[in-house]
Amino acid sequence: MSSIQIEQSLSFKRPLLFVFLYLSDYSHTSEWSPSVILASKTTPGAVRVGTHFAIEMRFGLSDVKLDYYLTAFEEPHYIEFKGKGENFSIVERIRLEGDEQQCHIQYQIEIYYQEPVSHLVKLRAPLVKSRLKRDLLYLQKALDQEPSTWKPSLWSRMSDRLVVPGMMHFSRSGFAHAKNRWTGITEDLSDHIVLITGPTSGIGAAVARQLAKLGAALIFVCRNEKKAIVFADALEAEGYKRPRIEIADVSLVQDVEALTARLLARGDPIHVLINNAGALFNKRTVTAEGLELSFATLLLGPYALTEGLYPLLKKAAADKAKGARVINVSSGGMYTQALALDDLEFEKEDYNGDKAYARAKRGLVDITEVWAERWRGDGIVVQSMHPGWADTPGVSQAMPKFYILTKPWLRTAEQGADTITWLAASKEAGLTSGLFWLDRTPHSTSMIPGTKSAPRHQTLLLQALAAYHVRLRSRAQESAPRR
Ligand SMILES: NC(=O)c1ccc[n+]([C@@H]2O[C@H](COP(=O)([O-])OP(=O)(O)OC[C@H]3O[C@@H](n4cnc5c(N)ncnc54)[C@H](OP(=O)(O)O)[C@@H]3O)[C@@H](O)[C@H]2O)c1
Structure with missing residues (x-):
């Protein structure tokens, strides 16, 4: 098995608890991540350890389906998700610090590839890493409530x-x-x-x-x-x-x-x-x-x-x-x-x-x-x-x-x-x-x-x-x- 990892620090002028609750509902990812096409919470009730999310994600040139589970929910300081696709699995760990006014997070993502695709990891790593970093940039913009600068061409x-x-x-x-x-x-x-x-x-x-x-x-x-x-x-x-x-x-x-x-x-x-x-x-x-x-x-x-x-x-x-x-x-x-x-x-x-x-x-x-x-x-x-x-x-x-x-x-x-x-x-x-x-x-x-x-x-x-x-x-x- 081979893996790709990234880790990124982000800071927002948003209350710690708000960011914790927002990030622990993985169905929000389809709103900010360009890679996530669909994300829905399939477990009824409030988000808690064991909540399942059905995810459809753009991965390279193909669309893949993943099952995501919330595996740690330590309000308001730690969130962990584990995701499983056909040939790979993902672990996302988010550590949060802050107060009523601001929040700092440490976002860590690890992707584990199984056979037969694991040998492609070296080849894929630069693209996958840059996509993950781009996605986290979009999270930053979303939580900063940054207005779009795009004007109709x-x-x-x-x-x-x-x-x-x-x-x-x-x-x-x-x-x-x-x-x-x-x-x-x-x-x-x-x-x-x-x-x-x-x-x-x-x-x-x-x-x-x-x-x-x-x-x-x-x-x-x-x-x-x-x-x-x-x-x-x-x-x-x-x-x-x-x-x-x-x-x-x-x-x-x-x-x-x-x-x-x-x-x-x-x-x-x-x-x-x-x-x-x-x-x-x-x-x-x-x-x-x-x-x-x-x-x-x-x-x-x-x-x-x-x-x-x-x-x-x-x-x-x-x-x-x-x-x-x-x-x-x-x-x-x-x-x-x-x-x-x-x-x-x-x-x-x-x-x-x-x-x-x-x-x-x-x-x-x-x-x-x-x-x-x-x-x-x-x-x-x-x-x-x-x-x-x-x-x-x-x-x-x-x-x-x-x-x-x-x-x-x-x-x-x-x-x-x-x-x-x-x-x-x-x-x-x-x-x-x-x-x-x-x-x-x-x-x-x-x-x-x-x-x-x-x-x-x-x-x-x-x-x-x-x-x-x-x-x-x-x-x-x-x-x-x-x-
Ligand atoms: N889907 C598209 O591609 C599309 C494209 C352009 C515009 N739109 C517009 O988007 C809106 C939603 O459409 P949709 O595609 O989601 O249709 P939909 O699935 O049929 O939903 C329509 C909703 O409107 C309700 N409704 C219809 N007539 C009503 C009335 N006289 N009084 C109270 N409620 C009434 C329906 O209630 P019941 O459950 O009781 O039937 C249902 O909740 C519509 O205005 C539609 O013209 C849709």
């Missing part, structure tokens, strides 16, 4: 204008490419309240877990209580705060009104609102309130919820150190369509689910820009984003042919969720407002000439949504049982 800006190259960014490899220039998210959200719609599946579930790991208090807005309870139980069993469950179908103004009334009566600030719930509907359907379902779910619902929660966002933003953020989950599909102000409910032409979805998602990006301007003085940051193409139940159910064709290139739900989590948590994302993001990078809102909405049309859209909102709200009040 000319090629990146041009590819937004060229449909096919632009769409290549949506894939799994687009994510992997972008990830190399990031630093991990290590913010502490333990005094933040985050409301997310659609947390019971796909991207919403991945965002919920990522934010729970950062300590956020989550409010789940969902229509399926059973699914929400199962997921809340799972998060609690993993050692995170139990999310509060609020039932509402976001396609129904009546439900959204009842929800906002409950939250306003409670009065807790909302630091982050994530309008994520959504789906693509292949057949034209109308809601119980008589509205076309894509429009009602993807545009009017987020509008009514965000406007309704404005007082609680403003309350959160009054604390300037925290601020408030609204994140609207749109789609790259929106690039294909212009806003159809005169036909928001798709009544004037034969219904097409892809078009209805794309138009509603463009509308969501448009109202993001208006809100961002309107609420700038309140300290409420409003951003829209698209997750790329992610492997979720939503995609496999609504687009089965696309799903089969593109499956090898799809990102994971966690990768699709990453930018939402970054927009919710990072200091850097709070410095701008009204932008459209993919992979932590602002992108143009149009690829095809004629699809970008004029500011006048964006304002008209907001007025049209307000009129729908008022009409449905008064209808709901009229039909409510009188006391």
